[in-house]
Amino acid sequence: MFGGLFGSKKSGTGALASYNAAPRPNKNTPLAELELLAVDMETTSLKAESGRILSIGWVPVRGGEIDLSGAGYVIVRQDGTGVGESATIHHLTDDEVATGIDEEEAVSRLLEALAGKALLAHFAVLETSFLDAACRRHFGGAFSAPVVDTFALERRHMERMGTYPRGEDLRLARVRTRYGLPSYRNHNALTDALACAELYLALLGNIKGDTMKALG
Template identity: 45%
Template sequence: MRLPFLRRRARGPEHYPEGPLRTLAASPPPADTTPVSEVELLALDVETTGLDPASDHLLSLGWVPVVGGRVVLAEARELRVRPPEGVDVGDSATLHRLTDDNLSDATPLSEALPPLLDALHGRVLLAHHASLEVEFVAAAARTSYGTRPRLTAVDTLALQRRLQADEHGEVSGSLRLDAARRVYGLPRYAAHDALTDAVAAAELFLAQVAELERRLGREVLLRDLSPQRSG
């Protein structure tokens, strides 16, 4: 089943308010026939107060570019986000260890979102269970700009499901980020840190592309990754 955000038809830049969303919309997304080696991606992970973008809030953004088959650590960035007035972290702190105290002087959402949107210019968003990242970014953009951004996304969880499925389409084993990484012999990282998880997803993606290329017997194209476009 395709999620609602995947069915939206792309709008032209003129339909977005002036500022980061219009600039992002003016960046042409890669064509589906583009070799993955020529596609720039931005691996993104978010930490939040919960799992519902309609009622929960961003607390941390971590991202790192993937360019030319490399994870560009020199351009990695993490921003902690101060929740709205009257919103506390609650029980989510037991997962990501972000507390009300250490978020009290964090970056306001209105200042945290533009650097992320700038980093996404001409790039494909990459995440493990990408619908979560897409919808939280969309909710943040609605709060700041009144509308959602134009995004193209690749989901490493969905890709791993395809790679692990047997001839009947059944999947055995976990598809969680750490479990997927173990399939390729990648090292274990501590979970629920936005930047660490973004790097982990980026490394997983490169391993998945190598495996997919082996199975296809040719260079992997963007369309082979089932990219989803929204906005």
């Protein structure tokens, strides 16, 4: 759902300062003109205070269209620490993450792509919490963004229809199946970002309203 700003808008330094200087969508932005960036992260855990970002994928959405020309994917170097048991989930090997880029550079690239857009994700708290932690580490400021969460949009729709979600009902793959979307391999950041972008377009059919306010 559209959650206003995650965190407070503080300028920070470097890439965060440039990102914060860009104008942002707001609740009155028409959906036909809304620019979003579907973002997915693979991490070593679900907790930003103890986990590490392993990879980031993103795909722009403009109005009702996905723009694959602006898609991006980075693997984050771990500098001597392995991926551990989390490799069984995201399928990234120690050799792959050893040849990635620094976290600061990876987050900088994401912030550049995200400038002027709303962040789109499925269960967005993971992406926003890890981004906030990384921005505080590298740029001395909190991360903030307008957020659209396909997890929350589908949950709200199901509740309005009197079908209350349970267990796996709101997992990305399960929701996509209900909307007739193709099956993708899970836990690749770029593929999951694309999967989220496609789901968002499918969910627009449930939205009553023509501005970003209708997403919240």
